[in-house]
Amino acid sequence: MEISKAKETLDRLEREMFAYNYAMSSINLDARTAAPPETQEGRSVALGILSSRSHELMTSEDLWETVNTLYDNKEEAGPEYFRRSEILRKELADMRAVPAEEYAELNKLLSESQYVWHKAKAANDYASFAPYIDRLIAARKHIFDITRPGIDPYDVALDSFEEGTSREYYDRFFSELRETVVPLIAKVNAAEQPDDSWLHESYPVEQQRKLSQILMDAFCLDRNHCSITETEHPFTGGPTSQDVRITTHYYEDLPIASVYSVIHEGGHANYELHVDPAYDYNCLKGGCSMAVHESQSRFWENYVGRSREFTDWLWPRFCELFPDQTAGKSEDDFYRCINKAQPGLIRTEADELTYPMHIMVRYEIEKKLFAGELTSKDLPDAWNGLYKDYLGVDVPDDRRGILQDIHWSHGGFGYFPTYALGTAYSAQILDTMKKDLDFSSCVAAADITPILAWLTEKLYRFGSYIKPGDVVPSICGAEFSAKFFTDYLKDKFGRLYNL
Amino acid sequence: MEISKAKETLDRLEREMFAYNYAMSSINLDARTAAPPETQEGRSVALGILSSRSHELMTSEDLWETVNTLYDNKEEAGPEYFRRSEILRKELADMRAVPAEEYAELNKLLSESQYVWHKAKAANDYASFAPYIDRLIAARKHIFDITRPGIDPYDVALDSFEEGTSREYYDRFFSELRETVVPLIAKVNAAEQPDDSWLHESYPVEQQRKLSQILMDAFCLDRNHCSITETEHPFTGGPTSQDVRITTHYYEDLPIASVYSVIHEGGHANYELHVDPAYDYNCLKGGCSMAVHESQSRFWENYVGRSREFTDWLWPRFCELFPDQTAGKSEDDFYRCINKAQPGLIRTEADELTYPMHIMVRYEIEKKLFAGELTSKDLPDAWNGLYKDYLGVDVPDDRRGILQDIHWSHGGFGYFPTYALGTAYSAQILDTMKKDLDFSSCVAAADITPILAWLTEKLYRFGSYIKPGDVVPSICGAEFSAKFFTDYLKDKFGRLYNL
Numbered sequence: 001m002e003i004s005k006a007k008e009t010l011d012r013l014e015r016e017m018f019a020y021n022y023a024m025s026s027i028n029l030d031a032r033t034a035a036p037p038e039t040q041e042g043r044s045v046a047l048g049i050l051s052s053r054s055h056e057l058m059t060s061e062d063l064w065e066t067v068n069t070l071y072d073n074k075e076e077a078g079p080e081y082f083r084r085s086e087i088l089r090k091e092l093a094d095m096r097a098v099p100a101e102e103y104a105e106l107n108k109l110l111s112e113s114q115y116v117w118h119k120a121k122a123a124n125d126y127a128s129f130a131p132y133i134d135r136l137i138a139a140r141k142h143i144f145d146i147t148r149p150g151i152d153p154y155d156v157a158l159d160s161f162e163e164g165t166s167r168e169y170y171d172r173f174f175s176e177l178r179e180t181v182v183p184l185i186a187k188v189n190a191a192e193q194p195d196d197s198w199l200h201e202s203y204p205v206e207q208q209r210k211l212s213q214i215l216m217d218a219f220c221l222d223r224n225h226c227s228i229t230e231t232e233h234p235f236t237g238g239p240t241s242q243d244v245r246i247t248t249h250y251y252e253d254l255p256i257a258s259v260y261s262v263i264h265e266g267g268h269a270n271y272e273l274h275v276d277p278a279y280d281y282n283c284l285k286g287g288c289s290m291a292v293h294e295s296q297s298r299f300w301e302n303y304v305g306r307s308r309e310f311t312d313w314l315w316p317r318f319c320e321l322f323p324d325q326t327a328g329k330s331e332d333d334f335y336r337c338i339n340k341a342q343p344g345l346i347r348t349e350a351d352e353l354t355y356p357m358h359i360m361v362r363y364e365i366e367k368k369l370f371a372g373e374l375t376s377k378d379l380p381d382a383w384n385g386l387y388k389d390y391l392g393v394d395v396p397d398d399r400r401g402i403l404q405d406i407h408w409s410h411g412g413f414g415y416f417p418t419y420a421l422g423t424a425y426s427a428q429i430l431d432t433m434k435k436d437l438d439f440s441s442c443v444a445a446a447d448i449t450p451i452l453a454w455l456t457e458k459l460y461r462f463g464s465y466i467k468p469g470d471v472v473p474s475i476c477g478a479e480f481s482a483k484f485f486t487d488y489l490k491d492k493f494g495r496l497y498n499l
Numbered sequence: 500m501e502i503s504k505a506k507e508t509l510d511r512l513e514r515e516m517f518a519y520n521y522a523m524s525s526i527n528l529d530a531r532t533a534a535p536p537e538t539q540e541g542r543s544v545a546l547g548i549l550s551s552r553s554h555e556l557m558t559s560e561d562l563w564e565t566v567n568t569l570y571d572n573k574e575e576a577g578p579e580y581f582r583r584s585e586i587l588r589k590e591l592a593d594m595r596a597v598p599a600e601e602y603a604e605l606n607k608l609l610s611e612s613q614y615v616w617h618k619a620k621a622a623n624d625y626a627s628f629a630p631y632i633d634r635l636i637a638a639r640k641h642i643f644d645i646t647r648p649g650i651d652p653y654d655v656a657l658d659s660f661e662e663g664t665s666r667e668y669y670d671r672f673f674s675e676l677r678e679t680v681v682p683l684i685a686k687v688n689a690a691e692q693p694d695d696s697w698l699h700e701s702y703p704v705e706q707q708r709k710l711s712q713i714l715m716d717a718f719c720l721d722r723n724h725c726s727i728t729e730t731e732h733p734f735t736g737g738p739t740s741q742d743v744r745i746t747t748h749y750y751e752d753l754p755i756a757s758v759y760s761v762i763h764e765g766g767h768a769n770y771e772l773h774v775d776p777a778y779d780y781n782c783l784k785g786g787c788s789m790a791v792h793e794s795q796s797r798f799w800e801n802y803v804g805r806s807r808e809f810t811d812w813l814w815p816r817f818c819e820l821f822p823d824q825t826a827g828k829s830e831d832d833f834y835r836c837i838n839k840a841q842p843g844l845i846r847t848e849a850d851e852l853t854y855p856m857h858i859m860v861r862y863e864i865e866k867k868l869f870a871g872e873l874t875s876k877d878l879p880d881a882w883n884g885l886y887k888d889y890l891g892v893d894v895p896d897d898r899r900g901i902l903q904d905i906h907w908s909h910g911g912f913g914y915f916p917t918y919a920l921g922t923a924y925s926a927q928i929l930d931t932m933k934k935d936l937d938f939s940s941c942v943a944a945a946d947i948t949p950i951l952a953w954l955t956e957k958l959y960r961f962g963s964y965i966k967p968g969d970v971v972p973s974i975c976g977a978e979f980s981a982k983f984f985t986d987y988l989k990d991k992f993g994r995l996y997n998l
Contacts, residue, residue: 019548022541023522030525033533038723039742042521042779046738049518053552224537239545243538280541 003076006069010084013063014282020054022239029245032231044111055103059096067092080284083465087283094147106139110411117409126398129409130376136411137369154370157414162291162421164469170363170417173424173482177356180486182390184493185354188341189392191497196337198329203255207321211255212248212262214317218446219266219300221246226269234261236268236297240280244269255322256338257349259314260301267300268293270452274460289468290415294422295429296455302352302423303430303488304451309444311335339496343391345400353493357390359420362405366413424485425472429459431484432476502575505568509583512562513781519553521738528744531730543610554602558595566591579783582964586782593646605638609910616908625897628908629875635910636868653869656913661790661920663968669862669916672923672981676855679985681889683992684853687840688891690996695836697828702754706820710754711747711761713816717945718765718799720745725768733760735767735796739779743768754821755837756848758813759800766799767792769951773959788967789914793921794928795954801851801922802929802987803950808943810834838995842890844899852992856889858919861904865912924971926984928958931975 001009024047031043057063070077070085077085095103113132120129144156155166212228221228226238231247238244246265248258271287279285287293304310315331326334341351347358365382368374374382383402384395395401407415433439437450458475459466472480493499500508523546530542556562569576569584576584594602612631619628643655654665711727720727725737730746737743745764747757770786778784786792803809814830825833840850846857864881867873873881882901883894894900906914932938936949957974958965971979992998 015544016548018541019545019552022545023526023549026525026529027522029533030529034528034726034728034744036722036724036726036742036744039739042517042739042742045514045780046518046521049515050522053518223535225535227533227535229533240538240541243535243541245533245535281544 001065001069003069003073006066007077007081009062009066010070010081011282013057013060013066014084016057017054018239018281020050020057024050024054025237025239029237032235033229033247051107055095055100058092059100063088064092064096080465084283087464097147098143102143106143106411109135109139110409113411114406114409117403117406121399121403124397124399124403126380126403129403130379133369133376133379133408136408137413140411140413141370152370154367154414157366157370158417161412161414162289162418162468164467165291165417165421167367170421173421174356174360174363174417176482176486177420177424178360178390180490181353181356184489184499185341185343185357185391187499188353188493188497189343191499193342194333194336194340196340198325198333199256199337200253201325202252203322203325205250205252208250208255208258211259211318211321215259215262215266218313218448219263219270220448220452221266221269222273225273228262234265236265236272238269238272241273241275241277241285242280244272255318260305263305264297264301267297270300270455271296271460274452274456275463276461276465279463279465284463284465286463288462288464288466288471290418291422291425292459292468292471294419295425295471296422296459298423299426299430299455303426304443304448306339306352307440307443308335309440310446311338313444313446336496339492341493341496343393345387345393345395346404353489354391356420356423359416360390361386362416366416370413424482425480427485427488428472428476428478428480430488500564500568502568502572505565506576506580508561508565509569509580510781512556512559512565513583515556516553517738517780519549519556523549523553524736524738528736531734532728532746550606554594554599557591558599562587563591563595579964583782586963596646597642601642605642605910608634608638609908612910613905613908616902616905620898620902623896623898623902625879625902628902629878632868632875632878632907635907636912639910639912640869651869653866653913656865656869657916660911660913661788661917661967663966664790664916664920666866669920672920673855673859673862673916675981675985676919676923677859677889679989680852680855683988683998684840684842684856684890686998687852687992687996688842690998692841693832693835693839695839697824697832698755698836699752700824701751702821702824704749704751707749707754707757710817710820711757714758714761714765717812717947718762718769719947719951720765720768721772724772727761733764735764735771737768737771740772740774740776740784741779743771754817759804762804763796763800766796769799769954770795770959773951773955774962775960775964778962778964783962783964785962787961787963787965787970789917790921790924791958791967791970793918794924794970795921795958797922798925798929798954802925803942803947805838805851806942807834808939809945810837812943812945835995838991840992840995842892844886844892844894845903852988853890855919855922858915859889860885861915865915869912923981923984924979926987927971927975927977927979929987930983 027043027047027050031039035043067085067088070081071089074082098106109132113129113136116132117129120126140157141153144151144153148156152167158165158167158170216223216226216228225242226244226246229245229247230249232249234246234248236244236246246262246269248261248265250258268287271293275285275287287296311334312331315334318334319326339351341353343354343357344350347355350358361383364386365374365379368382369379380398380402387393387395387401405416407413430439433451433454437454439451442448442450459471466474472478526542526546526549530538534542566584566587569580570588573581597605608631612628612635615631616628619625639656640652643650643652647655651666657664657666657669715722715725715727724741725743725745728744728746729748731748733745733747735743735745745761745768747760747764749757767786770792774784774786786795810833811830814833817833818825838850840852842853842856843849846854849857860882863885864873864878867881868878879897879901886892886894886900904915906912929938932950932953936953938950941947941949958970965973971977
């Protein structure tokens with residue numbers, strides 16, 4: 001195949017893939033935001049057929065040959081086509097290695113296990129979900145055995161969510177974290193806590209919606225290209241850099257939840273919105289990895305949004321919307337309450353300090369599950385024991401324990417660690433940014449344009465053209481180290497709790 | 500091809516079509532309800548590819564052969580497969596007759612003309628849209644010339660929207676209408692009009708939303724299978740009988756607009772929701788024609804919703820939601836104001852009596868356009884002249900005249916007449932229904948279950964299995980006659996205006 005022909009073919013086939021993905025996301029978005037409840041049947045018929053067509057395309061000889069032509073002719077392909085061939089070659093090799101029937105069976109298992117998990121969580125009935133954990137682990141291991149024979153399956157799982165990571169990589173990272181964070185949590189637990197009961201009074205949802213609009217403006221989220229709607233669980237999606245959607249959830253007695261979910265999802269959105277639009281219809285679009293994406297949502301949520309500078313900017317606007325609820329309180333109360341650190345049971349409700357411990361629990365369990373040192377029946381005990389060790393809390397039931405997250409029912413083993421890694425990435429990125437611009441003044445004025453421009457220049461515009469492992473070295477000129485994150489936590493929570 | 504094989508193949512290929520249609524509707528629904536404004540580019544790339552795939556499937560030899568096998572073996576195919584083959588054979592023959600390039604060109608022209616129409620309407624600039632009318636008429640005629648050579652092209656256009664209709668059919672229908680309605684409008688215009696200014700005060704949208712929920716309940720629209728959202732123009736959609744969506748638009752100073760748009764779209768929805776679910780994934784699903792569909796939306800909107808029995812039921816509920824605005828008014832005022840008949844400029848705002856005249860204007864113009872007796876440059880004058888003749892009103896500008904409707908920019912010539920025909924169908928159906936059940940008592944109690952059951956039994960469940968021309972004869976045991984509709988109008992408006 002000629003190179004020019006290969007480039008043309010790749011463009012055409014990737015556009016075709018784009019159309020299927022666009023369709024399937026649109027259908028799923030509708031399901032999560034607008035569809036009446038009892039409409040699964042038609043949706044699953046449509047999605048089943050569209051995903052078969054998409055799978056056929058991905059495993060076609062035409063695409064495989066095209067990708068390999070470009071991969072084998074790096075020089076002539078040029079850097080962008082080469083990078084596309086590199087990304088696709090890995091993905092296609094995996095898909096082609098798995099027989100179509102096995103692929104279909106796995107999809108069936110995943111759809112069943114998600115359904116069972118939803119019911120099990122609602123009924124606090126771990127026993128009904130347990131067999132699916134074993135089946136999912138077995139299925140994953142079996143597939144990894146075909147696609148990456150001879151490599152430890154949990155290493156493969158970790159690498160599949162974050163290229164270049166492994167147990168060794170995460171063991172080192174988490175041990176550094178544990179060293180700092182576990183004793184820090186103990187000290188914070190012994191210190192005096194701010195009274196945040198006033199932030200749990202009634203905050204009308206209509207007013208919270210207005211606050212979201214203020215935040216959308218503050219974080220430069222252009223409504224021509226980015227919408228906000230409401231769903232049970234907040235998320236970010238969207239097919240191109242011109243079309244991004246974020247969602248949030250309002251709790252009448254917890255206004256801070258939606259404030260930080262909007263800033264968090266807004267961070268994911270700003271990354272997507274600033275990728276080079278030239279990548280819109282190929283695999284270079286979007287963020288370059290799970291951890292790097294999370295580094296950006298956490299950057300905006302924590303390093304910007306929970307900073308003293310930002311909460312001081314937010315405070316008068318918050319008071320204007322909620323005058324009765326905030327009467328007699330100060331911006332100092334606001335900052336301290338927003339940053340209250342307290343071990344809890346639920347990952348998604350955790351503060352900045354205790355959050356990584358929730359991830360460590362999941363990492364330890366996944367590692368042992370893949371090593372065969374635990375099976376599904378051991379998990380509740382293992383989970384509850386680790387929560388006691390790392391966070392000092394007693395888990396009262398499986399609903400708030402082992403059953404709390406949806407990820408495993410999706411087969412997403414190896415995903416959780418990227419959440420903690422991303423947060424640590426962005427601490428190091430922030431350290432470098434502060435040498436280039438006056439971060440503190442920008443945040444104090446909620447003038448985020450210079451910060452956004454800096455991140456776009458260094459990271460966002462590259463989409464998946466840049467490799468995740470190159471992100472920190474290329475931006476910071478040094479290897480990744482967890483030290484920036486642990487130093488940040490020690491400093492911030494040391495001041496907050498006068499340790 | 501064996502019959503059993505042909506049935507299997509048809510099922511498979513129709514499911515495939517279902518998936519593409521599901522995807523395209525989901526994308527279009529998102530565009531109309533949720534997508535940020537500047538997101539057309541990615542959407543049109545995706546829709547272009549999906550519609551090409553769908554067109555390939557529709558024009559494939561595989562499907563053509565399958566359909567013909569079933570069509571040619573009526574007995575063995577059995578009634579449902581035969582009817583499916585009959586519907587598809589007509590549709591596919593048309594698609595196959597048009598060369599793919601011509602099909603693509605027409606789609607390009609349609610997309611361009613819709614864009615130009617939107618801008619032209621906003622700017623009140625008919626001249627910019629006019630050339631598209633000529634191009635669209637020429638394109639339609641050219642295609643009809645290929646698919647139905649030797650038949651008058653406007654007859655083909657009418658038949659394409661409502662099987663079995665023609666100029667002769669509509670000429671007879673409209674002349675009967677004209678005979679009754681034009682003098683009736685003149686008498687009403689000379690009579691005293693109720694003062695409905697109180698229905699144009701401020702009615703908060705939040706309260707109007709509550710009223711919509713009351714109406715959804717009253718009309719048995721099960722929220723598990725039918726949702727309501729808000730769009731610029733109300734419509735009904737949805738992929739299966741299990742998944743139907745209606746939309747409405749709230750105007751703060753016109754609460755009656757959304758009341759009757761909810762009942763109207765709810766009528767379309769109830770039809771879709773009660774088609775036999777066995778047809779969900781093939782071409783028998785959904786209503787059997789445009790006019791029959793409209794007969795049902797108008798049935799619920801006008802014969803039920805605007806009846807004295809129903810407005811009396813609605814009145815106390817309306818007062819409870821809007822106590823200040825309704826103070827000092829009676830249920831008699833409510834009924835008379837809701838049914839106020841007054842010639843106006845805008846079709847979508849027209850009352851029951853004047854509505855058919857708006858349709859007649861469009862019918863006369865389309866007929867002359869296809870006959871070459873008018874070209875685009877003559878249209879504003881022709882339009883304004885007919886509005887004066889039929890409705891006695893002067894059209895002040897093209898925005899409220901020739902440019903008001905989107906239909907022609909979609910190439911939908913021949914569509915409008917179905918709106919009037921459907922309304923007349925349902926007057927005759929109502930006449931028969933009243934012999935079987937106590938319509939008046941059911942409506943007075945807003946107990947619509949018996950009415951819905953009757954319509955489901957006689958019409959809804961059959962979906963497109965029944966032919967549109969058979970609907971009135973099979974339900975009423977007689978040929979269609981406009982007399983039921985004209986009698987209804989004479990009676991209702993005679994009483995309302997003491998004529």
